[in-house]
Amino acid sequence: MTKKTPSTPDIEATGLRKGLTSYGDNGFSLFLRKAFIKGAGYSDEALDRPVIGIANTGSAYNPCHGNVTQLIEALKRGIMLAGGLPMDFPTISIHESFAFPTSMYLRNLMSMDTEEMIRAQPMDAVVLIGGCDKTVPAQLMGAASAGIPAIQLITGSMLTGSHRSERVGACTDCRRYWGKYRAEEIDDQEIADVNNQLVASVGTCSVMGTASTMACIAEALGMTVPGGASPPAVTADRMRIAEMTGAQAVEMARSGLTIDKILTADAFENAMRVLLAIGGSTNGIVHLAAIAGRLGLDIDLKTLDRMGRETPVLLDLKPSGQHYMEDFHKAGGMATLLRELKPRLKLDALTVTGRTLGEEIERAGPGFRQDVVKTMDDPIYPQGGIAVLEGNLSPGGAIIKQSSADPGLMEHEGRAVVFENAIDLANRIDSDELDVTADDVLVLKNIGPKGAPGMPEAGYIPIPKKLAVKGVKDIVRISDGRMSGTAFGTIVLHVTPESAIGGPLAYVQNGDRIRLSVSKREISLLVSDEEMQRRKQASPITPPTADRGYKKLFLDTVTQADQGVDFDFLRAVRPDLPPSA
Known part of the structure; x- marks a missing residue:
């Protein structure tokens, strides 16, 4: 047996031997790396263990991640008990209310930061600490591209x-x-x-907004330990999940369970099924498309809609129902939901435990009586929470969260009241001079991926004040932007292609008639093709550009909503799959 020396590092490239800094001499590179880390007090015995990276997203600007310090302590305990060496490192952290111009604009930057820091630093597996809306998808996108064993740790929801x-x-x-x-x-x-009362503790939104949606999706994808989605941020259950996550990360490092073995086509189908059944955020579709794209896969909107017709909303949580995330946790969390969905799931999909989703459902036991997760025979809403719309106003598709819309507006034809952009909306929405009635359709342009830029959550267009004071609670609204998963109303979103690149939405004028038919999955502008062509010729669209920096990168390369609003060059190419797979 050959004795290993600093000049002959492990050819298997594990632990500190991974990704050696280039000094032209690998032996010296490892020697120097060990010298510096020993300056922090590490022993040779510690340094010989599997190295588990911890993506630390703690930030004073991110109260949704206000428990990260405690989570890291519990993670490190689990990692060390399992024989690993924990190494936490900082990455970008994004909070919805503290990110200008919108958190979505920075999601791709966070994903690149996460990917490159995983690649740059020696680790055999990585734990991703995420919670607030864009952090979990950004981390899953980055980890999917980096390709090493990875496991998600959700920060958890706030208390009510x-x-x-x-x-x-x-x-x-x-x-x-x-x-x-x-x-x-x-x-x-x-x-x-x-x-003073809406946010009772640190943690993510307590309803089925995007943060809770992505937590549930992460577990449905097999990327968390069982039960990882639902424990509130400030509970002992959340800390125990963190300890379990640390231990599981060590096991994944030893077994070589890389992320591509978990994030498969079957896993994404399970995630779509769960998204529909929980009445999840419309943002979940965009994020799933982005994560799938990093593996060379597509989220097909027609398939999603077809699944939605046979997958009712089962979870009684706001905004589609009445309960909160802490109630879902007490009702058994995702195990309770997955047990009910089991006949429609791909049970052979692998999870971070090395077991299949079906095996984990069986291990969770028979369940118990509760009133938060309903049965397939007695759902909250008879179809999935999200419907996909098509028509001449949105050739690439649009979506509506039908489970939180006004049933009386689901089949509607009305006059368009048009706002050219978010500034125009802010200037006129509360004006007494605004020509609008409750039967009209509000149209907001230029808040898509390129138009804003960043596709902000301005799609939740407020009820014009002159109508609100008369008691109007909902009105049909259409945009190429997004809305928060915590929002509600008859709101058509993600109109594709967006107006800023010349999509049909750009040419809607005040007084045009628009027809919405959720039952027919239709969103149509009742204007002739000839008139639309005349408008396009009269007012050609020039997509927005920038001279430098991240904004230039964003505007030059960002994709549309159906492709996840990711950068086109970050999408994986799968030689084993046809281009449309």
């Missing part, structure tokens, strides 16, 4: 608060109370009072 004996939680109740305030149903003092 109480306003005048009414239970409240961010952020569906944020929007509900703000709507009351705009309608002059409550005064300045009450809106200030409720502001």
Whole structure:
């Protein structure tokens, strides 16, 4: 047996021997690396263990990740108990309310940061700590591209608060109370009072917004330990999940369970099924498309809609239902939901435990009586939460969260009231001079991936104040942007192609008639093809550009909503699959 010396590092390239800095002498590179890390007090015995990287997304600007310090402590405990060496490192952290111009604009940057730091630093596996909306998809995108064993640790949801004996939680109740305030149903003092109660602890939104959606999707994909989606941020259950995650990361490093073995076509089908059944955020579609694209796979909207017709909403959570994430956790979390969905799932899909999803469902046991997850025979909503629309207004597809829309507006024809961009909307939406009725259709242009840029959540167009004070609670709204998963209403989103690149939405004019038929999956502009062609010739569209920096990279390479709003050069090419697979 050959004795190993600093001049003959392991050819297997594990632990500290992975990704040696280029000094032209690998032996010296390892010698220097060990010298510096020993300066932090590490022993040779510690340095010989599997190295588990921990992507640390703690930030004073991110209260959704306010428990990261405690999570890292529990992670390190689990890693060391399992015989690994934990090494936490910082990455970009994004919070919805603290990111200008919008968090989606920075998601791809965070994914690149995550990918490159995984590649640049020696680790045999990585734990991804994410919670707030864009952090989990950014981490899964980056880890999928990096290709090593990876496991997701969700930060967890916030606790609910109480306003005048009414239970409240961010952020569906944020929007509900703000709507009351705009309608002059409550005064300045009450809106200030409720502001103190909406977020009762650190953690992500307590309803089925994008953060909770991505937590559930991460578990459905097999990327968390069983039960990893639902424990609230400040509970002992969340800390135990962190410890389990650390131990599992060591096992994955030893077994070589890389992320591509988990994020398969079957895993994405399971994720789509869960997205529909939980009444999940419309943003989940965009993020799934981006993650799948990093593996050379597509999320087909027609398939999603077909699945939606046979997959009812089972989870009674706001905004589609009444409960909160802490209730879902007490009801058994994802195990309860997956048990009910089992006949429609791809049970052979592998998870981070090395077992299949079907095996994990069986290991979770028979379940118990609860009232948060409904049965297939008695659902919250008879179809999936999201429907895919097509028509001449959106040739590439659009979506609507039908489970949180007004049933009376699902089949509707109305006059278009057009806003050219977000600034135009802000300037005129509350004007008494705005020519609008409750039967009209509000149209907002130029808030898509390139138009804003970054596809902000401005698709949740507020009810015009002149209508709100008269008691109007919903109106049909259409845009090429997104809305928060915590939002509700009859809102058509992700119109593709977007107006900023010359999609049909760009040519809608005030007074045009628009028809929405959710039953027929239709969104149509009732204008002749000849008239549309005349408008296009009269007003050609020039896509926005930038001279330098990240904005230039974004505008030059970002894809449309159906491709995940990722950068085109980050998509994987699969030689084993046809281009459309």
